[in-house]
Amino acid sequence: MLRDRLLRSTAAAGATLVLIASFSERVAAAEVSNDSGEALVAQAVWGTADLETGAGDYGMLAASIQDGQSVLFFYDQSEVAVVCDADTPGDPSDDYSGLSGTFRTATGSADVQIAANLKTASARATLTIETILVDACAQQWDVIAVEPGVDVSLNLSAVGRRDGWIDRFDERVPGEFNSHAVLRSAAQPATGTLSLGGEVSSVELGLISRNRWNGHFNGG
Numbered sequence: 001m002l003r004d005r006l007l008r009s010t011a012a013a014g015a016t017l018v019l020i021a022s023f024s025e026r027v028a029a030a031e032v033s034n035d036s037g038e039a040l041v042a043q044a045v046w047g048t049a050d051l052e053t054g055a056g057d058y059g060m061l062a063a064s065i066q067d068g069q070s071v072l073f074f075y076d077q078s079e080v081a082v083v084c085d086a087d088t089p090g091d092p093s094d095d096y097s098g099l100s101g102t103f104r105t106a107t108g109s110a111d112v113q114i115a116a117n118l119k120t121a122s123a124r125a126t127l128t129i130e131t132i133l134v135d136a137c138a139q140q141w142d143v144i145a146v147e148p149g150v151d152v153s154l155n156l157s158a159v160g161r162r163d164g165w166i167d168r169f170d171e172r173v174p175g176e177f178n179s180h181a182v183l184r185s186a187a188q189p190a191t192g193t194l195s196l197g198g199e200v201s202s203v204e205l206g207l208i209s210r211n212r213w214n215g216h217f218n219g220g
Contacts (some may be wrong), residue, residue, distance in 0.1 A: 036214035040114040042121030042156050044194055044203040055081040055099055061154050063112045063123030072110035072125040073197070074152060077103035084137035098136020099157035104129050106150070118162065118188040124153040145153050145198045150197045156190035156206045163187050169215075181215030 047058030059076030079101030086094040110125035131145035164186045172178035190206035 007198055018083045028031040032219065033217045034215070036212070037067065037219075038210065038212045039064050040112075040208075040210055041065075041115055042112070042123060042154060042190070042206070042208045044154060044192070044206045046203075046205065050081065053081040053097065053099070055079050055101075059104075061152070061163075061196075063114075063121065063154055065109060065112050065114060068076070070110050070112035070123075071107060072112065072123050072127065072152060072154070073107045074127060074129065075103065075105050077101065079103065079134060082136055096136075100135050100137065102133050102144070104131045106130065106152075118186070118210060119158040121156045121190070121208045122154065124151070126150065127152050137206060149196075151195070152197075154192070154203075155194075156192040156208055157205065158188045158190050158208065163189070177219050178215065179215065179217045181213055183211060183213040185209050185211045 028139035041062060043060055043062035045058065045060045047056060049056035049058045057078045059074075062073045064071050064073075070181050079099040079162045080149070082096055082098055082100045084096050086096065087093075088094055106129040106159050108127045110123050110127050112121075112123040114121040127150050129147040129150050131147075133140060133144045164184070167183040167185070169181040169183070170179070187207050187209035190208050192203045192206055194201055194203055
């Protein structure tokens, strides 16, 4: 299934969480609340990742239309998994795991067009891309480069058969709160091109989807 291939990238898996975050943000301050919504999403992913550690060379470009807003999100990383000794090389009991490397990211308003039948999608924006250096062992998380005014675009066309799935999210702390949400997705595999700062690349692993969700939150 194309979805399984997409989710090999933790960045792509994050797209689902971004959708459901809309529900979480709206009900966080409420004692009892129900919420529902819809988002159209076009995304391209590349590279491979270790889902357990988050390490790998991978990235994604995702465009969304939700609540009247159109947004383009870019992420690209090159990171390895590391084990840190907490400055006590002779004591493995306090060792911890983390990542070391760099990632680039940007998000901003965009011109996004996604066909109602999910057959085509296009997006374009001018973004400011930040490069962040990460070193878990040195407790380092620093912006080392900023690229303003980068033209970014994505163009996708449907290929193959449409797919669909349902995700369920449940979280509760007895006596404090419980929340339930259901995300239903209809997704169309797609290929096309993406352009980043004038450099054009082909997209072999793309997806155009309609995502609908509803949820309930009870603060106790």
